[in-house]
Amino acid sequence: xxxxxxxxxxxxxxxxxxxxxxxxxxxxxxxxxxxxxxxxxxxxxxxxxxxxxxxxxxxxxxxxxxxxxxxxxxxxxxxxxxxxxxxxxxxxxxxxxxxxxxxxxxxxxxxxxxxxxxxxxxxxxxxxxxxxxxxxxxxxxxxxxxxxxxxxxxxxxxxxxxxxxxxxxxxxxxxxxxxxxxxxxxxxxxxxxxxxx
Numbered sequence: 495x496x497x498x499x500x501x502x503x504x505x506x507x508x509x510x511x512x513x514x515x516x517x518x519x520x521x522x523x524x525x526x527x528x529x530x531x532x533x534x535x536x537x538x539x540x541x542x543x544x545x546x547x548x549x550x551x552x553x554x555x556x557x558x559x560x561x562x563x564x565x566x567x568x569x570x571x572x573x574x575x576x577x578x579x580x581x582x583x584x585x586x587x588x589x590x591x592x593x594x595x596x597x598x599x600x601x602x603x604x605x606x607x608x609x610x611x612x613x614x615x616x617x618x619x620x621x622x623x624x625x626x627x628x629x630x631x632x633x634x635x636x637x638x639x640x641x642x643x644x645x646x647x648x649x650x651x652x653x654x655x656x657x658x659x660x661x662x663x664x665x666x667x668x669x670x671x672x673x674x675x676x677x678x679x680x681x682x683x684x685x686x687x688x689x690x691x
Contacts, residue, residue: 569646576645577609580616589626605633609645618645620652620672629672631681638688656687 542550550557586606587594600606601615606628609616621632639648655668659679669677671684 569644572646572649573644576618576620576649577611577616580609580618583615583617586617589622590628600633604637604639604641607636607639607648618649620649623676629675630678631675631684632672634681635671635675635684635688638685640691643691651691658687659683 547557581589583594583597583601587597590597597606597617601608601617607618607621609618621628621636623629643651652672653670655670655673657665657668659669659671659674660667661669661677661679669679671687674684675681
């Protein structure tokens with residue numbers, strides 16, 4: 495995990511996450527990794543036949559090159575950041591000015607997105623506006639999300655621009671589903687995208 499001098503609070507804020515200390519992320523990263531299935535990478539030399547290796551070499555692939563980034567490590571780090579910057583059921587109830595049992599009902603119906611990890615419920619902050627309330631129409635979108643999506647996939651889907659969401663005729667200025675909802679865009683456009691997941 496990066497040291498404090500490498501991670502600035504703005505890094506988290508611009509990604510819709512609350513600033514957090516690296517020590518806390520390290521602790522959560524261990525919990526997240528413990529919850530993920532174990533994947534073992536073998537050596538390229540032992541996984542490929544001689545013929546398969548030759549095809550790759552002929553295509554210009556350097557079989558001895560070190561991978562730039564481990565996708566599982568990146569997923570685990572983002573998962574840990576999402577968990578670290580999430581709120582509890584009690585904190586969500588205070589933000590939404592409602593009782594905890596109402597928040598639990600929303601979670602049960604899927605209208606409030608949450609993650610269960612180590613028998614604890616985490617409610618990611620990206621669903622909330624800065625004033626504490628929920629993003630407009632996010633409850634409808636949350637309820638339509640497939641239940642088997644990984645939390646990182648949900649976060650990425652909500653926060654990355656989608657070419658089908660743009661204002662007016664400017665197809666080059668695409669918006670993320672979260673930005674679209676926040677700007678008052680029609681929820682039906684986002685629900686169409688959910689059906690493609």
